[in-house]
Amino acid sequence: MPGTVKDAIKRSRSTVETAIEHGRATVETAIEHGRATVEDALHHGRATVESAIQHGRATVETAIYHGRATMQAAVLHGREDIRIESVPVPRAEPGELIVRVGAALTCGTDLKVFRRGYHARMIVPPALFGHELAGTVVEAGKGVTDFAPGARVVALNSAPCGHCYFCEHSHENLCDDLLFNNGAYAEFIRVPARIVAKNTLQVPEHVPLEHAALTEPLACAVHGFEDSRPYPGATVAVIGGGPLGLMILHVAALAGCEVIAIVKHDGQVEAARQLGAAHVVQTSSLRKAIRDTRALTPKDRGVDIAIEAVGVPEAWQEAVEMVRKGGTVNFFGGCAVGTHVTLDTNRIHYNDITLRATFHHTPAMCRKALDLIASGKFQAGAFITGHAHLYELNRVFEKLMNRSSEIKTAIVP
Ligand SMILES: [Zn+2]
Ligand SMILES: [Zn+2]
Numbered sequence: 040m041p042g043t044v045k046d047a048i049k050r051s052r053s054t055v056e057t058a059i060e061h062g063r064a065t066v067e068t069a070i071e072h073g074r075a076t077v078e079d080a081l082h083h084g085r086a087t088v089e090s091a092i093q094h095g096r097a098t099v100e101t102a103i104y105h106g107r108a109t110m111q112a113a114v115l116h117g118r119e120d121i122r123i124e125s126v127p128v129p130r131a132e133p134g135e136l137i138v139r140v141g142a143a144l145t146c147g148t149d150l151k152v153f154r155r156g157y158h159a160r161m162i163v164p165p166a167l168f169g170h171e172l173a174g175t176v177v178e179a180g181k182g183v184t185d186f187a188p189g190a191r192v193v194a195l196n197s198a199p200c201g202h203c204y205f206c207e208h209s210h211e212n213l214c215d216d217l218l219f220n221n222g223a224y225a226e227f228i229r230v231p232a233r234i235v236a237k238n239t240l241q242v243p244e245h246v247p248l249e250h251a252a253l254t255e256p257l258a259c260a261v262h263g264f265e266d267s268r269p270y271p272g273a274t275v276a277v278i279g280g281g282p283l284g285l286m287i288l289h290v291a292a293l294a295g296c297e298v299i300a301i302v303k304h305d306g307q308v309e310a311a312r313q314l315g316a317a318h319v320v321q322t323s324s325l326r327k328a329i330r331d332t333r334a335l336t337p338k339d340r341g342v343d344i345a346i347e348a349v350g351v352p353e354a355w356q357e358a359v360e361m362v363r364k365g366g367t368v369n370f371f372g373g374c375a376v377g378t379h380v381t382l383d384t385n386r387i388h389y390n391d392i393t394l395r396a397t398f399h400h401t402p403a404m405c406r407k408a409l410d411l412i413a414s415g416k417f418q419a420g421a422f423i424t425g426h427a428h429l430y431e432l433n434r435v436f437e438k439l440m441n442r443s444s445e446i447k448t449a450i451v452p
Pocket of ligand 2: 201203206
């Protein structure tokens with residue numbers, strides 16, 4: 040009977056299809072399980088390895104620390120007088136951390152201090168020296184719960200009091216009682232309790248310590264940039280190709296601004312381009328800088344934002360002259376004590392120019408900076424152009440004084 044045959048064929052076909060369907064489901068479930076098992080194993084493996092590394096590091100570094108009574112440290116005695124001396128290893132008081140310095144970075148501020156022999160707010164000699172660092176905790180004082188030996192941290196160079204007028208109005212950078220810490224150019228550094236509580240950050244495993252040490256200057260750069268009323272597509276002129284000028288221009292480029300870098304030295308031209316400057320004006324002439332920068336804007340009207348990152352009066356004046364009507368100027372570079380500038384008041388008033396001057400950083404900016412470094416978008420590696428041992432610190436500063444092409448040198452104790 041044809042009907043029976045057809046039925047039989049239909050039935051067997053549906054049986055086969057069901058079998059295939061089941062088979063496929065079974066295989067897919069197996070693959071799914073297999074994948075989950077492998078991923079789990081990888082995850083556990085990674086966690087095990089990382090915790091082993093963390094334990095190993097804690098054990099080794101802590102053992103070294105406890106076995107030592109003295110350490111090598113840079114002591115600033117005055118103008119161009121840094122000595123590497125043997126000093127007692129610090130021990131943690133309640134609330135404090137002792138950090139084994141993994142990398143300490145040279146900074147324009149340190150160079151200024153080296154030249155002048157002091158810094159009114161930050162350091163009075165004789166004193167331990169250096170303030171941009173990241174390292175490994177070797178001792179946590181009584182009451183510290185956030186960090187244990189073995190933790191990789193960046194300890195900022197300052198912390199606000201939290202209860203003065205300025206702290207209460209979100210201007211922690213202007214705190215009446217800003218506490219500064221120095222001593223990064225050493226094997227170990229004491230981190231005061233207030234900095235432990237407010238401005239010490241855990242460094243993600245994938246971030247090298249020398250990159251994490253950029254948190255402090257980058258926090259100043261992000262602060263200065265955000266204070267300049269930026270918006271995507273704005274034309275931003277950055278005057279100065281030093282470490283902070285380059286950092287600000289990189290931050291501005293990452294934020295979608297069109298950056299014009301104004302630099303003096305050959306080495307800075309390449310660095311500015313690599314870090315995202317759309318245009319580079321290389322000159323040491325004030326007039327040429329103003330003219331060439333304006334020429335890069337429609338009808339020579341001037342840039343939307345000009346950020347001065349040199350710290351000399353001529354550059355402050357230059358910044359005011361290259362901004363458009365309604366634009367913003369940020370006097371980011373601090374000049375020597377007692378410096379005065381002459382500005383064209385008519386230009387500022389009738390062109391409705393906003394003048395800003397950003398100083399230092401806040402705890403929120405420090406967190407933003409480390410996040411930016413950890414994101415991988417920020418080219419941290421480009422800012423560290425040399426490595427040197429603590430013993431070579433004098434030579435490193437002498438080289439920096441002679442305007443070498445180094446951006447930052449990582450001092451490894
Ligand atoms: Zn610095
Ligand atoms: Zn305060």
